[in-house]
Amino acid sequence: MALKKLKVIPKEGYLLLLDFDDEDDDIKVSEEALSEVKSPAFDKNENISPQAEADEDMGDEVDSMLDKSEDDIYKTLHIKRKWMETYVKESFKGSNQKLERFCKTNERERKNINNKFCEQYITTFQKSDMDVQKFNEEKENSCQKEQQALKLSKCSQNQTLEAVKEMHEKSMEVLMNLGTKN
Helix, strand or coil: CCCCCEEEEEECCEEEEEECCCHHHHHHHHHHHHHHHHCCCCCCCCCCCHHHHHHHHHHHHHHHHHHHHHHHHHHHHHHHHHHHHHHHHHHHHHHHHHHHHHHHHHHHHHHHHHHHHHHHHHHHHHHHHHHHHHHHHHHHHHHHHHHHHHHHHHHHHHHHHHHHHHHHHHHHHHHHHHHHHC
16 A cells, blocks of 8 residues: 655645655655745745745645644554554464464364274285184184084995995805705
């Protein structure tokens, strides 16, 4: 926000307003205009009426009062502008700190949630691996038990068949013995 500095210079029948946004040019113009106001258009040797001198003295007093008021106003505005700049900087600083704290807190929470879910996934996958391994072991054990059962069954069947075969041979012998005895 640029504050424009205006200077009021009384002239004959009108006021000259200068705006001081370009300091170098306006200061030169202001000094020239002031020198025109303060130096009368006629020589000191000429007779000046007492009323004109009183008016000139009054004009000088008004000029000095205006200059003092102007300086006071500019000092006040400068102080207010500095205060406002400081206030805005502090406000931004406070807002930035709050935003940084919020971001850090948010980041920590995201990391905690991420870690929590990672642990849950790892636990779930480990359990799944253990279940698959257990299933494979049980399947292998089951196969081994079935093989053993089949072996036992085969042995039992073989023994039964041998027993049947022996009984058949004995009964055949007994029948042949009967047939020879009769």
